[in-house]
Amino acid sequence: MLFGRKKVNNFNDEVLPEEEFHDPGVSNNTYGVDLGTCNIKIYNTQSDKIMVQKNIIAVANRKRMIAYGDDAYEMFEKAPANIKVSNPIGNGVIADIRNMELLLKSFLLDMQRGSLHPADFYIAVPTDVTEVERRAFYDLVKDAGVKARRIMAVEKPIADGLGLGIDVKNSQGVLVVDVGYDTTEISILSLGGIVLSRLIKIGGHVFDTSIVNAVRREYNLVIGMKTAEAVRISFNDLSNNGGIATIYGRDIVTGLPMERTLTHDFVSSSLKENFRTIVDNVKVILERTPPELSADIYRHGMFLTGGACQEEGLAEALQSEVRLEVNMADSPVNTVALGLSQVVKKTQYRSLAYTIEGLGK
Numbered sequence: 001m002l003f004g005r006k007k008v009n010n011f012n013d014e015v016l017p018e019e020e021f022h023d024p025g026v027s028n029n030t031y032g033v034d035l036g037t038c039n040i041k042i043y044n045t046q047s048d049k050i051m052v053q054k055n056i057i058a059v060a061n062r063k064r065m066i067a068y069g070d071d072a073y074e075m076f077e078k079a080p081a082n083i084k085v086s087n088p089i090g091n092g093v094i095a096d097i098r099n100m101e102l103l104l105k106s107f108l109l110d111m112q113r114g115s116l117h118p119a120d121f122y123i124a125v126p127t128d129v130t131e132v133e134r135r136a137f138y139d140l141v142k143d144a145g146v147k148a149r150r151i152m153a154v155e156k157p158i159a160d161g162l163g164l165g166i167d168v169k170n171s172q173g174v175l176v177v178d179v180g181y182d183t184t185e186i187s188i189l190s191l192g193g194i195v196l197s198r199l200i201k202i203g204g205h206v207f208d209t210s211i212v213n214a215v216r217r218e219y220n221l222v223i224g225m226k227t228a229e230a231v232r233i234s235f236n237d238l239s240n241n242g243g244i245a246t247i248y249g250r251d252i253v254t255g256l257p258m259e260r261t262l263t264h265d266f267v268s269s270s271l272k273e274n275f276r277t278i279v280d281n282v283k284v285i286l287e288r289t290p291p292e293l294s295a296d297i298y299r300h301g302m303f304l305t306g307g308a309c310q311e312e313g314l315a316e317a318l319q320s321e322v323r324l325e326v327n328m329a330d331s332p333v334n335t336v337a338l339g340l341s342q343v344v345k346k347t348q349y350r351s352l353a354y355t356i357e358g359l360g361k
């Protein structure tokens with residue numbers, strides 16, 4: 001028997017009482033920022049409006065910005081060799097932080113009429129990213145020279161839920177499918193947190209690529225991504241135009257400009273494989289969902305949002321294959337920004353935001 005040895009408590013395993021949340025409040029000048037690959041959405045408390053612009057920049061001779069936002073998008077696939085038109089965001093994360101800093105500052109200067117004022121920032125962050133990628137969202141705002149007083153992060157699926165009008169802090173299970181430009185994020189939400197999440201690299205950009213490849217294979221015609229996107233966006237109106245869309249491109253054989261018409265069935269068939277990938281991944285998430293949350297999801301159905309969720313046939317494919325009611329967002333492009341506005345305006349949701357300062361240090 002050993003004497004004189006003291007019992008050591010393992011405080012790491014000790015369950016502590018719930019800490020009381022102290023709301024830090026928000027300033028009169030607060031922004032909610034959703035950095036999408038295709039569009040950037042910024043909510044401003046002063047105007048109570050959401051600015052939506054193309055998240056794209058045009059740089060001449062590698063050092064001088066000549067256009068940004070919607071103006072730069074007009075130059076996409078049309079610029080000479082000395083002008084680079086690019087998206088600083090790729091696959092939901094920051095790929096070019098310097099250009100993204102320049103873009104963010106330019107947009108905020110436009111919103112504040114040329115003069116920056118100290119402000120708080122709430123930024124939406126994808127769930128399935130590394131700590132380094134998550135830290136980059138903080139560094140972006142801190143180093144952009146936008147006079148940030150406080151930088152808070154909100155998980156993107158949580159903001160999606162709030163933007164859809166769901167009280168994410170209750171114990172009801174919610175399935176949210178956000179189909180973006182580069183990625184689709186499938187999430188199960190409950191009690192203000194994310195139970196399961198899956199990020200797949202399928203979105204509007206892949207849809208456009210499928211249309212480009214199908215046209216090349218069927219008609220020996222090369223078209224641009226902007227043309228494919230225009231066809232995809234007008235996809236819902238094709239039935240109103242006799243089920244036909246006119247496109248222009250370059251013939252592979254002759255090298256001359258050509259005109260072709262695409263039918264409704266042709267465009268639909270070119271996207272079916274992408275829809276199948278999304279459906280299969282939704283099934284994977286549902287197979288891993290706890291049974292009580294599955295019961296909630298069966299009662300309420302799934303919620304479909306994101307800029308590329310409006311493709312004709314996607315909601316129908318999900319409903320027929322997963323056998324759940326599909327609830328479409330009223331404003332799918334702005335859902336995350338609307339959710340950030342709820343975090344900013346309503347005290348009960350303020351605790352859903354957290355600081356990411358210090359991650360990766």
